[in-house]
Amino acid sequence: MSEPTPQRFLARVARATFLHPAGLVALGLWIAAHVAVLALAGGYLPFDRPAVAQLPFAVQVAVPTIGMVEVLLLMLVVYGLTRRRVVDIAARAPDRRRAGWEVGLLLTYAMLAQVGGWLLGPALGYRPFSFHVAGTLFGCSVPAxxxxxxxxxxxxxxxxxxxxxxxxxxxxxxxxxxxxxxxxRNDLLVILVVLAIETAFELSAFPGILSLSPRELAAAAPLAFVIFFLGTVLPTMVLIYAILLPRYLKLTGSPTVTVLLGGLTYAAMHLVEGWSLFDTARDTALSLLFVALGYVGPGMIKSFITLRTGNAWVHALGYHAVAPHVVADAPMIGKVFGVL
Known part of the structure; x- marks a missing residue:
């Protein structure tokens, strides 16, 4: 079979994204969320995020869209790298009836477990637990x-x-x-290419790791890798991309809808971030809006990589364990554990 022409390739991409009914709905919700942020924020975001606090308000609002553009470009790269592969993860799921029951029960369990983390943290004198510990990516005024x-x-x-x-x-x-x-071999290629691109992107936003000495890097980077691999990478991979994603595809029959559901589920598992504020209705709404804006895109690329490769380890190693959680978070982990 001959390779598709650039025009056919772009048409196929358009039909699967912005021209797909689910893609149009997602685009409309993305715009509506930004309108709501602008209306609620009044030119100021109250979050405890030292890493981006000095950026102008307009830039802070634009950051999620910049991240989404990078996600879409990464999808094109991954598609190109896997264009000769045919993987049907829906065939790995049970029949639709059982898949529906399993999705409903697992999502219920996941939300109850998340509530458990919100209660356990304060009960032990800590902050509520979510998929990220306080200070992840953006830092915080009171380190963990x-x-x-x-x-x-x-x-x-x-x-x-x-x-x-x-x-x-x-x-x-x-x-x-x-x-x-x-x-x-193809999985390894995807891991290395995605990791290289995402590392460069993360360093442009969080360059702190570049200031570490070789000794500091040798101490902080492995520690950050282990902590985040067990604390968020494996939970994300198992819960969403090993179990839920094949069932989403079985139930919907649509890769586009499945990618979006993977993104929404990933965002839902970060409802309470270390920087979130719930003191007022305004702060609560802004916090939830920024969780959605910040995490739907990363959840989508993890979904897309898993759909294209059929291997949840690929996204975990190429787009999670190292970039961002070593690249961005090694300095924070090093300071907390006194190795810097």
Whole structure:
């Protein structure tokens, strides 16, 4: 079969994104969310985010859209790298009736487990736990303590990775859970290319790691990798991309809708961030809007990579474990644990 012409390729991309009904709805919601932010914020965002606090208001509002543009460009790159592959992860899911039950039950469990983290953190004298510990990516005025980080990591790993994996592994194979590779060389290529692009993008926004000495980097980077790998990378990979994503595709029959649902689910697991404020209705609305704007895009690219490769490890290693959580967060982890 001959390669598609550039015109046909662009037409195919348009039909799968902005011209797709779900894509049009998503675009409309994206615009509506920004209108709501502008109306509520009054030119000022109250969040505790030292890493971006000095940026002009307009730039802070534009950051999620800049990130979304990068996500869409990454999708084109991944599509090009995997264009010869045919992977149907819906075939790995059970029948539609059972898939629907499993999605409903797992989402209910995930939200209850998230509420458990919101309660457990304050009960132990810490902040509420979510998929990110306080200070992740953006820093915070009161850094997390080592005890807070270890407790957050352990809770997330057990609640969102270990228990769901053990439950579903009783019935489904590792292949059915998107945890094996059908094309190791191509998967490695995708990991390396995505990692290189995302690392460059992250360094442009969070260059702090470049100021570390070799000794400091050797101490902080592995620590950050382990903490975030157990605390957020594995929970994300198992809960959403190993279990939920094949079932989303089985239920919808649409890769576009599946990518969007993966993005929304990823955002939903970050409802309470370290910088979030819930003191007033305005602050609550702004916090939830920025969670959606900030995390839907990253959740979408993780979904797309998994759909194209059928291997959830690819997104975890190419677009999560190192970039951003070592690139952006190693300096924070180094300071918390006194290795800087």
């Amino acid at each position: 303590t080592p005890g807070e980080i270890w407790t957050w990591m352990t809770y997330n790993f057990v609640a969102f990775a270990l228990l769901p994996y053990l439950w579903f592994r009783r019935r489904y194979s590792r292949e059915s859970l998107n945890l094996t590779s059908s094309a190791p």
